[in-house]
Amino acid sequence: xxxAAPDQSLILSGAEQEYLLRVIEAxxxxxxxxxxxxxxQGQLQSLLPHAVMVxxxxxxxxxLQRIECLxxxxxxAAAIAHLCDRDAGLAVRAARHWSATGxxxxxxxxxxxxxxxxxxxxxxxxxxxHGHGNLLLHGxxxxxxxxxxxxxxxLPGDPGPRHAYFLVLLLPYLHLALQRLGxxxxxxxxxxxxxxxxxxxxxREREILAWVCEGKCNFEIGCILRISAVTVKNHLQRIYKTLxxxxxxxxxxxxxxxxxxxxxPS
Numbered sequence: 001x002x003x004a005a006p007d008q009s010l011i012l013s014g015a016e017q018e019y020l021l022r023v024i025e026a027x028x029x030x031x032x033x034x035x036x037x038x039x040x041q042g043q044l045q046s047l048l049p050h051a052v053m054v055x056x057x058x059x060x061x062x063x064l065q066r067i068e069c070l071x072x073x074x075x076x077a078a079a080i081a082h083l084c085d086r087d088a089g090l091a092v093r094a095a096r097h098w099s100a101t102g103x104x105x106x107x108x109x110x111x112x113x114x115x116x117x118x119x120x121x122x123x124x125x126x127x128x129x130h131g132h133g134n135l136l137l138h139g140x141x142x143x144x145x146x147x148x149x150x151x152x153x154x155l156p157g158d159p160g161p162r163h164a165y166f167l168v169l170l171l172p173y174l175h176l177a178l179q180r181l182g183x184x185x186x187x188x189x190x191x192x193x194x195x196x197x198x199x200x201x202x203x204r205e206r207e208i209l210a211w212v213c214e215g216k217c218n219f220e221i222g223c224i225l226r227i228s229a230v231t232v233k234n235h236l237q238r239i240y241k242t243l244x245x246x247x248x249x250x251x252x253x254x255x256x257x258x259x260x261x262x263x264x265p266s
Contacts, residue, residue, distance in 0.1 A: 010165045019046045020169065027173035033068065036177055041072040041254065042244020047166045051132070051154030054083055054091035055178050058147045062099070064092060065146060066178070072245075072253050082130060083153070090130075094123055094137055095149040104141050106164035110134030115158060127153070134159055138167045140175045148175045201242060208235050209255065212248050 012020065026043045030036050040053050052071040059065050069075070069084045083091050098107050101119045109120040111128060120135055127135055132153040139149030150171070155163060201209070204225075211221045218229040218236070225232070240246060243254045 010162060016047065020166075023047060023170065024173055027170075027177055030177040031180055033181055036068070036181065037070050038244040038254075039177070040070045040174075044170065048136075048152060048163060048170070049156055050136070050152040052083065052152070054089075054151045054153070055174070056091065056095050056149045056151070057178055058095075058099075058149070060142065060144070060146060062096075066181070067092065068178075068181075072250065079130070090123065090126060090132075091151040091153075094120060094135060094151055095139065097122075098137050098149065099139065099147075106136065106138040106167050108134065108136045108159040108164060110155075110158050112158040136163055136167060138164070138171055140171065145179060148178050150174050201239065205235055205239050205242075208232060209239060209251070212236075213252060213255075 023039075023043045023046065026039050030039050036055070040055075051073060052069065052075070055066075055068045055070060056064060057066040064086055067084050067086060067089070069080055075083075081089070083089050086092065098119055101107075103119065107119040109115050109118060109124045109127070110133060111124065115121075115134070116124065120137060123135060127133060134153070134155055136152045136155060136159040137149065140147050150167070152159075152167070207225060208221055211224060216224070218232040221232045222229040236248065236251075240251060243251055245251045245254050
């Protein structure tokens, strides 16, 4: 899983080096599924923005042991099944096809002419038909503790060598994070609500989220809760940090994905 030395076109900028360090620092804290979701859909997005990540773990014989759909936008049951069905899901089929090539390098496909060839080119029509646009995929290869493969769907723009290089750099941390998840919660994480995340928010923060859901601005929330708009803003900044987001729209989307909105106080 080691990263190959980059050519000159892939030298990281100072900002990218800082982002990479922050992503790695956050990766070592991942211990459960909710933390994996927040990391991949939060800090990791600074280097590898995507709509959906499907994380898969295979045993030494190639049998699928675990699959998790990690996304900040809500997917309906049909979309989840299309991506993550253990037998016929697009991510599973793409992972198996990639593994069969034996090349061990990141693979990508998309609508751009330059991406219409390669190991995953045969999946492009299906990606387009289901609104995913493009796919970037890489995995660990065969390891004693089992292999992992990560499929990233819906990158903004066209995936390219720089995205592939970031995925190479981050693959060891993705692999170890997936390996650390306990077997007790193994299964289809995409359909399992992660309401435990609500315990990471204080009662006041949850109250503010509830009013954000109602479309209230900071001033209105402050009037309702009898606190200043500045205090509301400070609470929101802490909420954004907890959820790994940068604004209220993304926070609401993340809450939906985590199943938090049902747990908010009325």
